[in-house]
Amino acid sequence: MxxxxxxxxxxxxxxxxxxxxxxxxxxxxxxxxxxxxxxxxxxxxxxxxxxxxxxxxxxxxxxxxxxxxxxxxxxxxxxxxxxxxxxxxxxxxxxxxxxxxxxxxxxxxxxxxxxxxxxxxxxxxxxxxxxxxxxxxxxxxxxxxxxxxxxxxxxxxxxxxxxxxxxxxxxxxxxxxxxxxxxxxxxALAEDLADTxxxxxxxxxxxxxxxxxxxAGLQPVGAMSEAETSRARLELLELVLDAMDTGALSPADGRAIAWHYTAAPVPDAEAASRAGTTAGAWQRRRSRAVARLKSSLQPRPAA
Structure with missing residues (x-):
């Protein structure tokens, strides 16, 4: 083999x-x-x-x-x-x-x-x-x-x-x-000659x-095209994907963040309807998810 x-x-x-x-x-x-x-x-x-x-x-x-x-x-x-x-x-x-x-x-x-x-x-x-x-x-x-x-x-x-x-x-x-x-x-210097x-x-x-x-369901329906996707958006998606991979965020938590923090956010009422919950509960989920994401990004003390 x-x-x-x-x-x-x-x-x-x-x-x-x-x-x-x-x-x-x-x-x-x-x-x-x-x-x-x-x-x-x-x-x-x-x-x-x-x-x-x-x-x-x-x-x-x-x-x-x-x-x-x-x-x-x-x-x-x-x-x-x-x-x-x-x-x-x-x-x-x-x-x-x-x-x-x-x-x-x-x-x-x-x-x-x-x-x-x-x-x-x-x-x-x-x-x-x-x-x-x-x-x-x-x-x-x-x-x-x-x-x-x-x-x-x-x-x-x-x-x-x-x-x-x-x-x-x-x-x-x-x-x-x-x-x-x-x-x-x-x-590295040669690469710097390329366009931005x-x-x-x-x-x-x-x-x-x-x-x-x-x-993973993080891109809402009608999401931006490839050309319109900003670096900040890609960085956020990567952070959320990593947090989901480690278990810091659930898939629903990831969607609560990714659907909201975009150039065309999904309204809370619509997002809640898709998730089968209320707008208030969806907002609370997003708040907790953001806190967990921030916590997961904090450097851990050396053992």
Missing amino acids: LDVLHPARTAGGIFDRLDVEWAALCADAAVQAAVTDWLVTDRLADDVAAVTDAVTDTWVRTLGPAQLLAALRPRDGAMTDALADAVLRAVLRRAAGRDRSAVLAARIVVQAMIPAAVRMTRGQVRPFGGRSFDDVGHMTVAALFEVARSGRIHTRPGRPAANLVLDTLRHVCAELAADREERGAGL ELGPAEMAEAWAIRTAATA
Whole structure:
């Protein structure tokens, strides 16, 4: 199996190699049996078989990694289907384990997320002085594998694919930033010559934050377009997402903040109606949520 933390280079690049290896995995009878057992155990076999034209019963089992990938990439790769979310969460739970099947599960997650990984990689390749596409691709795949193994994603609210992208992008941006520091001031000075608009890294991170926020229900209906989303709004959404991830805020708390602090806030009466409560109760929830968010941002004393 591919060591995604230290992948070897090939003429076709990391993503070509992943596709070649995937074909070998799909042809492996042991891998197919393992995937079938997972889906049966997680009670997803019938649903996956229904959307992939596979057959499952006590005698015939034709579910394998190919069918699993088809379920994870519905609608031309847009991971928005409820079944795709359920299957991805199940695979992520297995990827968080400590046995060999966890490594296989994480490898399947990587394959499912290749379209997003390619987009992230393209967004981080700089036109001057930076790493090559294949270098950043290796970095992105390794970060995606580590995030899948972390055990953090499947417990979050919202769509797991969006959360995977956001965490992976954070890892990649942090590593690239550290790399630029090591290269010295020359590259930093060159980057300062660029215009003041968002660069590729910032645009990619902004897209990831908006995607995760939308999946978590933090973007109200009729929210601003990408071009109209301010840096302050993105920073707020990121803070709320982080607080929800750590448990400092509930999903309802997050919405109470995010729906109010925007250029076009949702009126309290409308927000309360959506949440099935009163305007007064919604205002009190927001007040408490803001206090909890502020508290979560306070530096903790050293142990």
